Amino acid sequence: MKVMQLLPELNSGGVERGTLEIARALVAAGHQSVVVSNGGRLVPELEAEGTQHIQLPIHKKSLLSLLQVGALRKAILAEQPDILHVRSRVPAWLTHFALKGIPQHLRPHLISTVHGFYSVNRYSAIMTQAEKVIAVSSSVVDYIRQHYPACPPESIVKIYRGIDPKAFPHGYQPPAQWFHQVFLDYPELENKFILCLPGRITRLKGHETLIALMQQLKHYPQLHAVVVGGADPKKQAYLDELEQNIQQQQLAERITFVGHRSDIREWLAFSDVVLSLSNQAETFGRTALEALSVGTPVIGWNRGGVAEILSAIYPQGLIEVDHSQQLIETVKQHIEQPQHVKAVTQFSLENMCQRTLALYQSIIDEPKRTTIA
Known part of the structure; x- marks a missing residue:
């Protein structure tokens, strides 16, 4: 499958790290990975690991960002991804308008991830208007259900973010x-x-x-x-x-x-x-x-x-x-009295990646359903 992830920039932060982790997992599993962003210091790492990066200024909360709708639509039609995965509100809105100009039968599937407790308004609601809405914790599931009741409960999928235990090994001591x-x-x-x-x-x-x-x-x-x-x-x-x-x-x-x-x-x-x-x-x-x-x-x-x-x-x-x-x-x-913490077995990066890729595959296997008007 081919997955296109969209986010504002690739500098630092949880959204950016999650994007790289899923891109890496896609490539490792033999899939095609594309990321659209305004660029940033993580782009060389992303590309070195086998993901294609398309640089578009889709990061600013400004009406001028709407000028990017045509370029984004062109990129979607050129790449023909099976899945679009939006991870932030401005890219989500630009994707919304880009898809409107694409015939229904040519539109990719649409997934979003709600990474934050956004301010509750029409602008933020776009993150809940996808075929599947990934929530990064139970708290986020509750936030979506409480503030966006129009989002069907069956569309919400809880996938905890994870870390690589090999990168943070139990009992680690600095050199x-x-x-x-x-x-x-x-x-x-x-x-x-x-x-x-x-x-x-x-x-x-x-x-x-x-x-x-x-x-x-x-x-x-x-x-x-x-x-x-x-x-x-x-x-x-x-x-x-x-x-x-x-x-x-x-x-x-x-x-x-x-x-x-x-x-x-x-x-x-x-x-x-x-x-x-x-x-x-x-x-x-x-x-x-x-x-x-x-x-x-x-x-x-x-x-x-x-x-x-x-x-x-x-x-x-x-x-x-x-x-x-x-x-x-x-x-x-x-x-x-110093306390002991047992080795952590939950919240693994591997589990997060496996569940996300399985969700992508399950959506591809289903008939298309889009909320784009």
């Missing part, structure tokens, strides 16, 4: 030279109990909660927090605000920002506890799963995809949402 470099760069981290908060510097990730937590746990001199994640230039003012808050709380010696890192596996394995404190529910919670996979305990709010992962793998890490005292007590328990 000696990694430790050597980290202690050279950040000597304050040596011989400490490390609390890690991974994620971009945005108001959504719970940095203020981390600062308040460290303030409450000042009487543990061995405790040190590490924030792994960079700040977009537009978020610099927020980073400055956080650092000012840390200075005021006299926590500058207790919290270290290490910026954007490509060695996230090493940081997750190095940490004693990883925190998931986002102010909003996450659709899946890949970083929490990666931490658990290497054997590091995760403590997080009981909501969204992170709660689903913790419930299945490490329920003692679940905290009632915004219950700061329970968070403090749970971190204390982990400091005073």
Whole structure:
């Protein structure tokens, strides 16, 4: 079969990673894989692994993007994929209009993946208007059913995102030279109990909660927090605000920002506890799963995809949402008695890829049904 995936860009993020993973699985299984995007730094990797990339500016939330409908329609007719798989709202709308100009008998099958808890409106509804709608967690299934009742329940297919356990092996420890470099760069981290908060510097990730937590746990001199994640230039003012808050709380010696890192596996394995404190529910919670996979305990709010992962793998890490005292007590328990995380057997990348490819095949085997008017 031939599958064309459409997404805004190929730089970084969960949507992008999922696209590459499915493209890789398609090629490995002997199928044809095509990706349409505005390009980005992941394109060379995508192409090296056997996928064809078509660069079209289908990434901007702008009426000018409608100028790409003709070019997209031309690409679909030229490639004649069996399946179109849309992974974001702007590409989904452009695909919607492109298909309108293609005769019914020539249209490919249409699949979407709902990767996020989008704002609820007509613009977002396009993600639920496909033959099959992949939801990346039970929380996303509930979101679709609650907010888009017009989407037939039988069209919704839950396929958890997954990780490769070989990339995040249980019990993994960074090499000696990694430790050597980290202690050279950040000597304050040596011989400490490390609390890690991974994620971009945005108001959504719970940095203020981390600062308040460290303030409450000042009487543990061995405790040190590490924030792994960079700040977009537009978020610099927020980073400055956080650092000012840390200075005021006299926590500058207790919290270290290490910026954007490509060695996230090493940081997750190095940490004693990883925190998931986002102010909003996450659709899946890949970083929490990666931490658990290497054997590091995760403590997080009981909501969204992170709660689903913790419930299945490490329920003692679940905290009632915004219950700061329970968070403090749970971190204390982990400091005073280190916990063990069993090897993770659920949420595998292999299972995600197998189920997605099986869904593609099942749709090809069925008579065509499209929701495009």
